[in-house]
Amino acid sequence: MSSQMNRQELLNHINQASFAVDDVKLYLDTHPCDTDALSFFREYSRQRNELLKEYAKVYGPLTIDTADISCRDRWDWVNEPWPWQEGGC
Amino acid sequence: MWNYEKRLQYPVKITQTNPKLAQIIISQFGGPDGELAASMRYLSQRYTMPYKEITGVLTDIGTEELAHMEMICAIVYQLTKDLTPEEIEKSGFGPYYVDHTLALWPQAASGTPWTATVFQSKGDPITDLHEDMAAEQKARTTYDNILRLVKDPEVCDPIRFLREREIVHYQRFGESLRIVQEKLDSRNFYAFNPAFDK
Ligand SMILES: [Fe+2]
Numbered sequence: 001m002s003s004q005m006n007r008q009e010l011l012n013h014i015n016q017a018s019f020a021v022d023d024v025k026l027y028l029d030t031h032p033c034d035t036d037a038l039s040f041f042r043e044y045s046r047q048r049n050e051l052l053k054e055y056a057k058v059y060g061p062l063t064i065d066t067a068d069i070s071c072r073d074r075w076d077w078v079n080e081p082w083p084w085q086e087g088g089c
Numbered sequence: 090m091w092n093y094e095k096r097l098q099y100p101v102k103i104t105q106t107n108p109k110l111a112q113i114i115i116s117q118f119g120g121p122d123g124e125l126a127a128s129m130r131y132l133s134q135r136y137t138m139p140y141k142e143i144t145g146v147l148t149d150i151g152t153e154e155l156a157h158m159e160m161i162c163a164i165v166y167q168l169t170k171d172l173t174p175e176e177i178e179k180s181g182f183g184p185y186y187v188d189h190t191l192a193l194w195p196q197a198a199s200g201t202p203w204t205a206t207v208f209q210s211k212g213d214p215i216t217d218l219h220e221d222m223a224a225e226q227k228a229r230t231t232y233d234n235i236l237r238l239v240k241d242p243e244v245c246d247p248i249r250f251l252r253e254r255e256i257v258h259y260q261r262f263g264e265s266l267r268i269v270q271e272k273l274d275s276r277n278f279y280a281f282n283p284a285f286d287k
Contacts, residue, residue, distance in 0.1 A: 022153060088095075
């Protein structure tokens with residue numbers, strides 16, 4: 001599915017899945033036995049990890065753990081724009 | 090240990106500079122109720138927090154506040170990008186510019202430098218959590234004050250996101266306080282300090 005997405009769409013999906021993870025993570029800290037919240041976390045965490053890998057493959061890494069996936073001969077970590085810059089994430 | 094992620098928690102894409110507004114919004118970087126103080130408060134308090142759930146809350150919210158600081162800095166950066174000396178002069182940005190050019194530096198809207206004196210790390214769970222709940226409300230009020238002055242939808246949008254997060258954090262700290270109280274003597278929550286008295 002994600003191979004048809006353009007850069008902005010892919011990034012929107014990463015932001016959405018990541019936000020779901022950020023938000024439910026705090027909820028789980030104070031409700032560690034809520035099984036619905038736990039399965040919500042698992043689903044979005046899985047999506048997020050897949051999307052981050054997909055993004056790294058095509059556009060360069062957003063995390064150091066996906067930096068080995070983009071296999072160009074330059075160090076994409078610094079070559080792609082930083083988040084506050086034009087074209088950044 | 091922290092891992093950097095090369096993206097903002099919520100996108101900031103501002104196309105119109107506005108140095109006057111930047112000087113107001115910078116308060117949420119280095120002001121008394123700003124994101125830097127929020128992060129340092131929670132990340133300082135967590136070491137002596139005796140309950141594991143709440144150490145988790147302090148660590149995870151303290152980490153999210155760093156991401157909020159980055160969003161505020163991105164907003165200020167984009168609002169002041171490529172300003173000309175003429176624009177700086179007529180917008181009143183001159184006093185900041187003379188000390189920092191167009192760099193980011195943690196200060197309040199009033200120009201007061203960031204200082205650790207704006208927060209407390211008291212080493213008593215009840216006291217620290219009350220401080221944290223108050224801090225989230227103070228940050229929410231600051232965002233409400235900012236929103237009354239912002240007309241540009243590209244600036245409003247990320248500011249609204251940040252405001253919303255203060256409310257969620259307040260909720261989580263409220264639950265944390267309840268968890269602490271459940272572990273204490275219900276007839277006297279203040280009988281002893283669980284972070285100090287054994
Ligand atoms: Fe917060």
